[in-house]
Amino acid sequence: MIQEIIKFLNRLFPPELVTVLVAALPVSELRGSIPLALGVFHFPVEKAFFLSIIGNLIPIIPLLLFLESVSKWLSMRFNWAEKFFSWLFARTKKRSKLVEKYGAVGLIFFVAIPLPVTGAWTGCVAAFLFGIRRRWAAFSIANGVLIAGVIVTLVSLGVIKIF
Numbered sequence: 001m002i003q004e005i006i007k008f009l010n011r012l013f014p015p016e017l018v019t020v021l022v023a024a025l026p027v028s029e030l031r032g033s034i035p036l037a038l039g040v041f042h043f044p045v046e047k048a049f050f051l052s053i054i055g056n057l058i059p060i061i062p063l064l065l066f067l068e069s070v071s072k073w074l075s076m077r078f079n080w081a082e083k084f085f086s087w088l089f090a091r092t093k094k095r096s097k098l099v100e101k102y103g104a105v106g107l108i109f110f111v112a113i114p115l116p117v118t119g120a121w122t123g124c125v126a127a128f129l130f131g132i133r134r135r136w137a138a139f140s141i142a143n144g145v146l147i148a149g150v151i152v153t154l155v156s157l158g159v160i161k162i163f
Contacts, residue, residue: 006036015041016051023055026121030056030145031114034152049153056120056145063124064134089129091117096126104136111144114152120145 005025009018019041023033030052037048074081095117098106104127111123120141127137 006040015043016047019043019048019051020055020058023052024058026059026119029119029121030149031116031119031152034149035156038153038156045153045157049149052152053145053149056149057142060120060124060138060141060145063121064127064137067124067128088125092122092125093129096122096130099123099126099130099132103130104132104140107132107137107140108144108147111141112147112151114148114155119148 006018006022009021013021015037019033019037022028022036023030025032033052033055034048037043037051038045041048043051071081071085075085076082093100096106096110098110100106102109107123107127110118110126111120123141123144124137126132127134127141132140
């Protein structure tokens with residue numbers, strides 16, 4: 001599915017914008033955009049890293065500001081939305097013990113682990129669920145994104161295999 005989205009986007013937009021958009025998507029984030037930028041578009045490391053970080057940071061502020069009100073509004077109007085948000089919130093609570101235990105500091109490490117369901121999008125949901133103040137949440141998520149970006153870049157370049 002991600003490959004189809006990338007092909008579609010690549011027909012419409014330049015590779016730089018495709019990289020930013022893939023990094024902003026909740027499914028791929030920078031775990032998908034950095035290997036894409038390095039392996040498919042053959043960007044220099046710095047460019048791939050920078051574009052992916054920017055793309056992954058774009059959704060943070062809107063999510064932190066509007067997740068609660070949008071989820072409530074949709075849940076009140078649509079049965080499917082209530083089911084989706086109940087599932088999403090329960091799943092996120094279950095998988096974010098670091099955030100529950102350590103708050104904003106735990107949020108950094110939760111987002112920094114470049115595994116599925118541990119990126120910036122899920123970090124925003126976890127911050128909302130555990131009542132982390134928006135300013136601290138944004139700071140923690142941004143730092144987690146930077147750390148995850150370094151890890152994904154090193155893995156993509158094969159440096160970690162050397163050690």
